[in-house]
Amino acid sequence: MSSNGTKTRNRKYDAIEKALTEQRDELRVRLSERMNEVHIDREPDDEAALASDSSSKEMAVATLERERRTLTEIETALARIKKGEYGMCASCGEPIPDARLKALPWARVCVKCAERRSSGLAAD
Secondary structure: OOHHHHHHHHHHOHHHHHHHHHHHHHHHHHHHHHHHHHOOOOOOOOHHHHHHHHHHHHHHHHHHHHHHHHHHHHHHHHHHHHHOOOOEOOOOOOEOOHHHHHHOOOOOOOHHHHHHHHOOOOOO
16 A cells, blocks of 8 residues: 555544544543552451452452453554554455444454354354
8 A cells, every 4th residue: 555545544544543542541541540449458347348349349350351451452443543454354354334433443343254253154
């Protein structure tokens, strides 16, 4: 792809890149705050407090993991934008429809390839 084509592609995705960058920055802050919450060690007063504290920590850890995965997907999408590879299916090489990118800006594959993967038909 020519450098001119890359510049055009990058401009096309400027709004998505800006939104992803903002979302990435917000997630980084939120993850940092949640890490501090999870690491607060205090002695629960009784067994009920211990169970509640344990349950709360499990939920916080699950949320942390989900947000960490989302952050990784966002960072990967931003890297693809910079390389001029954003918006192309990593599986079949076809363009990913704008509607899918709008709904899931870090999508790596088109809907057809995503469906094949989820049904176990994909080779990768």
